[in-house]
Amino acid sequence: MLFNGHVLTMEPAGAVQQAIAIRAGRILAVGSDAQIRRHVGSASQTIDLQGRTALPGLIDAHAHMEREGLKTLRPSLAHARSVGDVLNVVAQQAAIQPKGSWIITMPVGQPPFYFGGPDNLAEKRMPTREELDAVAPRHPVYIPGLFGNWGVPPGYSVLNSLALAANGMDQASCPDCTGIEVMRDEQGRATGQIIEHNKRPLLEFALLTRVPAFGFEDRLEGLRRSLPIYHAYGTTSIYEGHGSAPETIAVYRRLWEEGQLSMRTRLCVSPTWSNVKEAGEAMRDWLAFARGRGLGDPWLRISGVYIGLGGHAATATAVRKALPNTGWTGFVEWSNSIGDFEAYAWLAAEHDLRVHSVVVDRLAEVLEVFERINQSFPLHARRWVVEHVGRVSGPDIERLKRLGISVTSIPFYLLWKNGRDRLGEPDQGHAFVPQRSLLEAGLPVSAGSDNIPVSLFSAVWASVVRRERTTGQVIGPGQRLDRLQALQMVTRNGAYLSFEEHLKGTLAPGKLADIAVLSANPLSVADDGLADIHSELTLVDGRIVHRA
Structure with a gap:
């Protein structure tokens, strides 16, 4: 039992509560201290939150988690x-x-x-x-x-x-x-x-092909070191739609087999194919496990493929020659024209493989492809994913809704870190990463850290203030989110990405006991304090994985 807290359930109409009862990795009840004490027995463990804010464990929609621990090896x-x-x-x-x-x-x-x-x-x-x-x-x-x-x-x-x-x-x-x-x-x-x-x-x-690359054991140790770092900011689940190379998937699999994967992990395949013929054969013969919602368990699941748009031909060729080495990325580089992209996407639809792609300012082109595919293979229930959304027009929002496309945003990366290039746009950046417009249209937009930095509270902060780093100017003032909207993107909307909205993302009876107890209340802390929030207690499956 967690009691004497300020519990944000993140349920659509959920009131703030005081306490949570947990049994066998699931939430038993949420309510007042008095209500929850009825469930406490002689063998129960109780934790006094001392007024701290608790909310569902955060879901990083674009984590690149394995990179963080690698940085500590050098x-x-x-x-x-x-x-x-x-x-x-x-x-x-x-x-x-x-x-x-x-x-x-x-x-x-x-x-x-x-x-x-x-x-x-x-x-x-x-x-x-x-x-x-x-x-x-x-x-x-x-x-x-x-x-x-x-x-x-x-x-x-x-x-x-x-x-x-x-x-x-x-x-x-x-x-x-x-x-x-x-x-x-x-x-x-x-x-x-x-x-x-x-x-x-x-x-x-x-050029520097003799420089020793990260090996399997390096990546495995890096992933082990990454887990506590992400848990320290309240992250309990990751969704990696940018794709994971075969060796990256193997590293997660090894940790999962050893019973040491304390992060609920959802991956998609970063393919090694070089042309449409190879792609068709791979999808037909080798990727059956990644079809539909994929295969896996509550800890590790693999579903769908990443299909890149654009990219650098020399880099894509060089990386394929260097495999299994992928450097810091953890995925396989690509170089696809819009024609290549469409050919791969059609194959994915035929083989029931969920498509993920980083679009930035090329969303309209991607949606045109998806609309053509939708005529033969209805996409709405498949929840294909567009990531790193940049410029989004009003008509594109309607198309996203009609097709049932899931949207992920990287607000800290695009708004704070790289927003300077958007300052001169005639609409003041209103159509750039338009999270408010997307949410108000009923789209379950999620947010990711992109591992720069690892804390999703940086993404929350960037969504609320939308300031770029060199001038402090606000990009698209009308798109600033309120605190609950920003938290929604990193909790319940993140669960929608993996078809798990019935299992996690909110604190409700029957859901997984993934919980973060925070160092400050994200609803009342000053704007610039949002990015500094960390977790003082993180639970996954009802077990403590981080305690400050």
């Missing part, structure tokens, strides 16, 4: 304020790592965004090849640039002489490495400095 440079600080980290690693082993750090800058790169250092530059050689003469050293989704390209990388030699950098060229600058001296010799302008990094897949 030495951090977050504290570095000078080239000397960076060199000290490399020297420390050289002293403890076996001779000849690689030293690979995290990027220069402050996580989770790594904005500015070398501008964070007093010298306003990265270490040189020679400086790295001096502190680690017997180890190949690689300081990578940022993964473009974290911050804003370019990314600044540097290698020492052994690392350059291992990758053949003094001789090799890379004609397909669009967006990559390999800095060379007057004699044409690589200096060790590399600048990448691509949002999806190509460097390690096409």
Whole structure:
């Protein structure tokens, strides 16, 4: 029994309650302290919430959860304020790592965004090849640039002489490495400095192919470390519609088999096919388990496929050659024209595979494809998903409703982090990530963290204030959400994505006992306090998975 609290049930007409009774992983009752005490027996455990706010465990609709723990496997440079600080980290690693082993750090800058790169250092530059050689003469050293989704390209990388030699950098060229600058001296010799302008990094897949990739055991340990970090912000379920590569799915499966997957996980397949023929054969012969609502249990379920639109051809080709390595993404890169997209989507419909796709500003094109498919394969009950929605017109909202398409938004990423480009739009950004219009039209819009940062309260904050980071200006003032609307997106609407609205997303008798007890009341805390909320107690299946 949790009692003496401020319980937000998130039921559509649910009043604020005081207490929750849990039995065998399910909610037995929700009500006043007096009502719930009737269920307490001599063997019951009681927890005094001391007035804290409790609400359903949060559901991250676009989590990329496995990435977070991976970041802890490499030495951090977050504290570095000078080239000397960076060199000290490399020297420390050289002293403890076996001779000849690689030293690979995290990027220069402050996580989770790594904005500015070398501008964070007093010298306003990265270490040189020679400086790295001096502190680690017997180890190949690689300081990578940022993964473009974290911050804003370019990314600044540097290698020492052994690392350059291992990758053949003094001789090799890379004609397909669009967006990559390999800095060379007057004699044409690589200096060790590399600048990448691509949002999806190509460097390690096409040029630095000898840099050790994350292996299966690395990813498994990374996922283990990710779980408590996400639970610490009240997240109890994730839905990964951006797709998961075969090795990523295998990592989740291993943790599930070991009984250590404390996060309710819903994945879709990030395919490795390269053309329509391969796709048809894969869907026919290998993806029967992912048809319809998929196969799985309350902890791990796999349903549907991710079909990308757009993308970079060189990156897609290089990643397929490097499989199972997918770098930081965890999914397989794509490069699809709208024609390719439609061909794959038709095949998915024929094989009852749910389609997921990141659309940003190309929603209208995608909906045209879906409308044609809908004439032969009615989509409404299938709940296909459009993700990372950007610009959405009024007519598009009506089309989404008519087709029964599920919508996920990434408000912190699109509004705060990348909203500057939308400031000059004539409608003041009213049609950009129009969460209020979508919700008021009756669409169950959900929200995700995209792992930047991991807390869904950043998404809640961005949905309420809609401020972009460089000017503080509000994008689409009329689209700001009230607190309950923003919380709805990360609770009950997230359950709709996985056809589980009858199981989770609200606190009601019979539903799963997934609960977050918060550090502050999200309905009354100041606007800028929303992003700082964390969970002081997180329960999944009625069991404590995090306690501050």
